[in-house]
Amino acid sequence: MDEVIICEKPRSSEKIAKALFPKAKKKKYKKTYYWEYQGEDKRTIIIPAVGHLYTLKPKNPSDELFFDLEWAPIPEVDKKKRYIKNYIDAIDSLAKNADKYFHACDYDIEGTLIGYNVLKHICGEEALQKTLRMKFSTLTKNDIIKAYENPIELDYGQVDSGIARHVLDFIFGVNISRSLMRSVKESTNRFIKLSAGRVQTPALSILVDREKAIRKFKPEPYWVIKAILEDGIIALNQRGRIFQENEVEGVLGTCKGKDAIVEEVKINMITRMPPAPFNLGGLQAEAYKVFGLSPKRTQSIAQNLYLEGYISYPRTSSQKLPKTIGYEKILKGLSEDPRFHEKIAKLERPLKPYEGEKEDEAHPAIHPTGLLPEKLGKYERKVYELIVYRFISAFGGKALIESMNTKLNIGGEIFKFSRKRVAKKGWMEQYPYQKIEDEKFPEFEEGEKVPVKEIIAEENETKPPARYNEASLIKEMEKRGLGTKSTRADIISILYDRKYIEGKKIRVTPLGENIIDTLKRYCEKITSEELTRQFEEELKKIMKGKTSKDKVIKKAEEEIISIIEEIENNKEEIGKHLYKAYQKGRIVGECPECGGNLLIRYSGKTKSSFVGCSSFPECRIVYPLPKGARILKSKCEKCGLPLISYGRPRQRACLDPKCGKGEKGKMEVVGKCPECGNDLVKRSGRYGEFIGCKGFPKCRFTASLEEVKGKG
DNA sequence: GCAAGGTC
Structure with missing residues (x-):
């Protein structure tokens, strides 16, 4: 009389085992662990999966369109995930032919599907007839015991919506990706790895929108009027940014040569709570x-x-x-x-x-x-x-910040300045990454007259919207409900791998932009959050039994067929444009022989990259690239070809190995470090080139090339 | 080769 409890992951299996059977024995099967408890009348096995053990794959890989899918063990499909086989084997040899099964995976759609696939594909269909579901919202002893004592039926609405989610993501993502690659292959006879998907494409689209906004942006000059007082106090004119030059003249005319009268001094106490615990x-x-x-x-x-x-x-x-x-x-x-x-x-x-x-x-x-x-x-x-x-x-309690806000009247114009100092550190005492403000408060009294040293009009330019970085993009995706907490970082790295984006401050490449432009034309839905929203609605309906997964999938298939048809009908144009955009992003310089473009090329034969001329085969100029080499934006002083960085530790050299070793190991000094005074040099990291302090790692100052250019 | 989702 055996009983088996299927868990989602090793960690939860341990918690569940210990909560239900404190005397259960931890046992090993090959490299994995499970728990066994021998009671008076029954034996219970508590055994884990490791997340999904099964994945979808096309039944027939030679199909042009993949709609006919089946579930296969992940280690058979993905060689990097061979460790999963150990878990499948353990369940296969220990958890079959039991009298009773408990499905104890996380109570959400994916969890339900993980357990369902284990039961169906490893324990056998008949196991599902003997299965009850444990429903718990936390992995605490109480919740686990309650869930075990009051199990519910397996919710097939939840199972079906889980299956539908996997199928929809697969048939949309894989079929559209393949169709894009096919259009390039058939119109140029070249292969580039391309992809589109419900999450990655809208994420890329957010970046493209930002890229376009930056490009469209026209900087406008504006002025800010400042009054400089004693003790380094700088007060800002209340008008803020002024865009009319004559207005500036007017304000300067009113204030110049006048003293300031202190009109208002307000001292407030601001409460600052600790930062939220980490998710x-x-x-x-x-x-x-x-x-x-x-x-x-x-x-x-x-x-x-x-x-x-x-x-x-x-x-x-x-x-x-x-x-x-x-x-x-x-x-x-x-x-x-x-x-x-x-x-x-x-x-x-x-x-x-x-x-x-x-x-x-x-x-x-x-x-x-x-x-x-x-x-x-x-x-x-x-x-x-x-x-x-x-x-x-989090236990440190609130901090109190004393803030001083002062209004000055200079010849009828209002100027303001503020000061802050920490009155009670509270949590700041415990969190060393927090800057603690400690500004001096000048002793100003209302009605007092204060001398003004100088009034200046500072000219500035409006700035384009900021570029996203990986962290801010993750936040944006979180806000829009794109991806899940565990997949967002991986999805961004796919965008880098496909060469859709580059740089730490993310720029979209011509290829990335072209992918979005193309998909906007033929499949607008996948570029926006629309598809995610539609999925959510349909999956909810499946869960509630208001529609069936087969109906939803059938509808999606029809939609995909019409999208692919459109792409196929225009494949010449799409493929050529995509390939051109891809090449544009791969141009590294000008060919010294024929003036054509030097491109990064990939040789399938040697499985390595090299640089070659775009006029191949007429022009046969090629340069080898050492393994792991990166092509820099800096040019060789001697011949004008780009420099490359390669090897470990990284060193620089001219792309042309015959050019000479003049550049080797030489660092280009571009200025002085504002933090430690050492030289600033050009460096390159995995995101490309940047400016760093020569004193690295002692001094960790870095800046982007643009920043340094902007500031001179 | 192609997606997105779980986890060691």
């Missing part, structure tokens, strides 16, 4: 801001810290720290480290964390477990400490 997006944004880490890197570091047991589950959207995580125990553990102890000792009791608004049914906000790491890599340590300090600061 994944919050952690990614802060690690980007403080350390310059890419969201993808932060995510993988957080995953490692979690697997080592140092922090809680990172793929959460929650900003809540429920009592049940055990504040005192965690803080006690952290206190073993003197640097954390110093912060913790200053906390006031009773402990009550400040929380953010966002919630997650399955997990609390990211927090340390209290187990102190022994050895960590450099960035792992930074991210870990960031999480620890953020957690401690």
Whole structure:
């Protein structure tokens, strides 16, 4: 009389086993673990999946359009995910032919489907007849026990909407991607890897819109009038930005040579609450801001810290720290480290964390477990400490900021300035990444006359909208409901891989823009959030039994067929344009022999990149590229060809190996570092070229090439 | 080769 509990992941299987059967034994199967409990009359196996174990694949890979799909074990389709096989094997050998099954995966659409596929494809169809569903919203002992004692029926509406989500994403994404690639292949006989999808395409579209807004933007000159007083006080004219030059003259005329009368001095106390505890997006944004880490890197570091047991589950959207995580125990553990102890000792009791608004049914906000790491890599340590300090600061209580707002009257014109200083540090004491304001308040009294040293009109230009970076794009995607907390960083890196975007401050390449322009013409829906919205509605209807998954999929198939038809009918034009845009982004310089474009090319034979002339085969100029080489924007002083950087440590050389080694190892000095006074040099990183301090890593000052140009 | 979603 056996009973099997199927869990979504190893971690939840441990929690479920311990909650239901404290005496259950942890057992090993190959490289994976499961739990076994031998009761008086029955034996229970608690066994995990690792997220999805099955994925969709076309039944017949030679179909032109993929509509006929089937579920296949992920390790068979994706060789990088062979570890999943261990979990499938474990379930296959331990969890078949039981009398009773519990489906105990997360209670959401994906979780329901994960468990359903395990039962259907590994345990066997008949297992589904013997299955009950555990429904819990948190992985706490109470919830788990309740869910086990009062199981419900498996909700097939949920299962079907999960299946439909996978099918719709596949048939839209894969078929449209293939059709784009086919149009390039058939019109130019070249292969470029292209893709479109429900999430990646709208994300790219956001970036293209911004790119167009920046291009369209015309800077306008404006003036700001400032009064310079004693003690370095600079007051701004109340009019703010002035766009008319004669207005500037007028204001200057009224104020020049006059003293200032203090019209109003207001001192306020502002309360500043601690920053919200981290969810994944919050952690990614802060690690980007403080350390310059890419969201993808932060995510993988957080995953490692979690697997080592140092922090809680990172793929959460929650900003809540429920009592049940055990504040005192965690803080006690952290206190073993003197640097954390110093912060913790200053906390006031009773402990009550400040929380953010966002919630997650399955997990609390990211927090340390209290187990102190022994050895960590450099960035792992930074991210870990960031999480620890953020957690401690949630208990730090509010900070009070004293703010002084002063109004001055100079010949009838109003000028303002403000000062801030921290009156009570509160949580700022615990969070070392926070800047603590401490400005001096001048002793001004209302009605007092103050001398004015100078009135100036400062000329400025309006600025174009800012470019997105990875962290701000993730936030924007979050706001628009594109992707999930665990997939956003990966989706952005697909956009980089496809060469749709480049740079740390994201620029869209000609190819990226062309993809969006093309899809806007033939499949507007996939470029906007429209498709996601439609999916959400249809899936909800399936869940409620108001429609069937087959109907929804059938409708989607018809839609896709008509989109693909349109693309096929125009494939000559689409393919040529896409390829041209692709090449435009690959131009690295001018051919010294024939004046054509030098392009980055890829040789399928040697599986390596090289630089060749666009007039091939008439012009046969080629330059080799060392493995991992990057082509820089800087040009060789001797011959004008671009420089490349390659090797480890990175060194620079001319693209033409015969040109000479004059540039090798030489750093181009472009100025002085404003932070440490050392030389500023051109460097290159994985996002391209930038300006960095020669004193790296001691001094970590960096700037973009544009910034330096702008400031001279 | 192509998507997006789960997780070690």
